Amino acid sequence: MRWFRIDLHIHSVLSPCGSLYMSPRRIVEEARKARLDLIAICDHNAGENGQYARKIAGETPVVLMGMEIQTMEEVEILALFEDEEACLSLQKELYALLPPIPCDPELFGDQLVVDENDEIVKRLDKLLLSPVPLPLEEVVRRVREREGLVIPAHVDRVSGGLLGVLGLLPAGDWPAVEISPWLEEMEALTRWPELRGRGILRSSDAHYPEEIGRGWTELYAAAPNFSELVLAVHRRQGRRLRPGPAMKGGS
Amino acid sequence: MTLAQVAEELRLEFLVRADPEAEVRGGYVSDLLSDVLAHAEPGELWLTHQRHLNVVAVAKLRKLSGVVFVRDLRPGPEVIQKANEEGVNLLVSAENAFHTAGKLHRLLFP
Numbered sequence: 271m272r273w274f275r276i277d278l279h280i281h282s283v284l285s286p287c288g289s290l291y292m293s294p295r296r297i298v299e300e301a302r303k304a305r306l307d308l309i310a311i312c313d314h315n316a317g318e319n320g321q322y323a324r325k326i327a328g329e330t331p332v333v334l335m336g337m338e339i340q341t342m343e344e345v346e347i348l349a350l351f352e353d354e355e356a357c358l359s360l361q362k363e364l365y366a367l368l369p370p371i372p373c374d375p376e377l378f379g380d381q382l383v384v385d386e387n388d389e390i391v392k393r394l395d396k397l398l399l400s401p402v403p404l405p406l407e408e409v410v411r412r413v414r415e416r417e418g419l420v421i422p423a424h425v426d427r428v429s430g431g432l433l434g435v436l437g438l439l440p441a442g443d444w445p446a447v448e449i450s451p452w453l454e455e456m457e458a459l460t461r462w463p464e465l466r467g468r469g470i471l472r473s474s475d476a477h478y479p480e481e482i483g484r485g486w487t488e489l490y491a492a493a494p495n496f497s498e499l500v501l502a503v504h505r506r507q508g509r510r511l512r513p514g515p516a517m518k519g520g521s
Numbered sequence: 522m523t524l525a526q527v528a529e530e531l532r533l534e535f536l537v538r539a540d541p542e543a544e545v546r547g548g549y550v551s552d553l554l555s556d557v558l559a560h561a562e563p564g565e566l567w568l569t570h571q572r573h574l575n576v577v578a579v580a581k582l583r584k585l586s587g588v589v590f591v592r593d594l595r596p597g598p599e600v601i602q603k604a605n606e607e608g609v610n611l612l613v614s615a616e617n618a619f620h621t622a623g624k625l626h627r628l629l630f631p
Contacts, residue, residue: 343573344552405597406573428553436575437554 271508274307274494277486278336279348279423279448279473282323284313286378286399289478293384294323296479301331304483308494310336312348312423314398315364317357318383324354325386332494337361338423339413340399341406346430348421348448349413352496356416363412364402365394373397407442419500421471424450426458439464446503448473451485451517469503472513486514522629524587524610527566531624533589536596537604537611543586548625550618554579561585566625568618572596577603577611586610591618 280297281288294311301309309331311320317337324333335357336350351357372395373381381398383391402409413420425447428434432447439462446469449458459466471487491498491509502509525541527533535541546564551557552571561567563584568591569576577600580588587610590596595613604611614621 343571428555434555435553435571436573437558437579438575440573440575 271490271492274489274491275305275486275514276308276489276494276499277301277304277306277474277476277482278308278310278334278350278421278471279312279338279475280309280482281313281338281475281477282311282319283380283382283384284311284316284319284394284398285477286314286373286375286381286397287477288313288379290380290382291479292477293388294319294386295326295388297482298323298327298331298333300479300482301327304486306331306483306486308332308334308489308499310334310348310350312336312338312350314338315340315361315368315400315402316381316394316398317349317351317361320357321354322384322386334496334499337364339364339409340401340430341409342401342403343406343435344401344430345406345432345435346423347406347409347413347432348423349409350419350421350496350499351416353417356418360412360416360418364404365396367402367404368396368398369400369403371397371400373399406436406440410442419496419503420444421503422447424448424475425465426450426453426461433462445469445505446471446511449513451475454516455513469505469511470513471511472516484517488512488514524566524612527625527628528612530628531614531621533612533614535610535612536590536601537609539604539608539610541610543610545586545629547629548622549585550622557583568614568621568625570594570618572600574600574603576600577607577609580609581607587612589614589621591616591621
């Protein structure tokens with residue numbers, strides 16, 4: 271076993287707030303430059319670009335399917351999947367539930383599905399930056415029934431973070447959480463002692479190509495893949511996680 | 522002023538009437554529980570859109586006089602049950618946060 275470098279929270283051009291340069295191809299190229307072994311593209315309430323990143327990347331890096339789902343409470347969680355259909359079927363369910371607010375590209379940015387040849391496959395019309403009208407617990411249930419992994423995103427953040435929004439870690443099973451790129455691990459554990467003993471991840475939460483590599487997690491495992499990640503999140507069979515260094519000068 | 526009096530004046534509906542004689546010393550409007558934990562004062566009546574179960578724990582920790590869900594929002598049965606167990610007053614306002622807070626302010630600080 272050895273240490274691998276992973277970043278499970280990267281936005282693409284499918285997120286309205288994601289740069290137009292964040293095509294699956296560009297993300298894979300930047301991830302290779304940053305020497306990442308395992309990544310996930312987690313767009314707001316959507317995961318379709320992950321399938322094209324997989325085709326481009328092969329195994330370098332390994333690409334997981336994923337979404338950053340915003341719950342009714344306005345808490346954001348990363349939902350990660352091995353299986354494409356599991357992720358895409360959940361996206362379909364969530365998209366049907368999203369309020370019919372159109373995405374105005376002038377105001378919010380485009381929401382594009384882009385294939386392995388940098389061709390636009392389609393655009394999603396409903397604004398993805400809305401919470402799905404489902405409680406946190408129901409979203410978690412739907413992810414886990416598809417054998418997905420739940421990691422609350424940037425839990426420290428007042429906007430969209432589990433602890434920022436809900437104040438306390440709610441009842442439930444939270445083996446691992448993500449902290450913001452600039453938050454020191456020790457500071458997080460001091461402010462929220464309930465995070466002690468849980469897996470702590472750091473990610474880039476990149477919306478622009480140059481942000482890929484600004485935050486990562488180290489995974490100690492036999493290989494950089496989904497099943498090893500699940501073992502590490504639960505600290506089983508010697509697998510474990512440790513957050514990379516905090517970014518300097520964030521907000 | 523007691524919570525029962527405030528409820529009558531503002532036409533709030535009790536979902537959990539744990540302690541209607543609780544004194545209402547002020548109000549606090551927020552949907553962010555971390556903000557309420559950090560800044561709400563004991564005795565304040567909390568106006569919110571947030572309906573997660575953690576609302577009950579936060580209201581109890583901050584010793585608030587009650588929680589008012591605005592715009593006729595209603596929490597799930599597990600929230601009601603928890604508030605009953607913990608002795609936290611829960612109410613509903615048919616009006617939005619702006620109008621509910623405005624009326625509460627006028628009532629408490631005429």
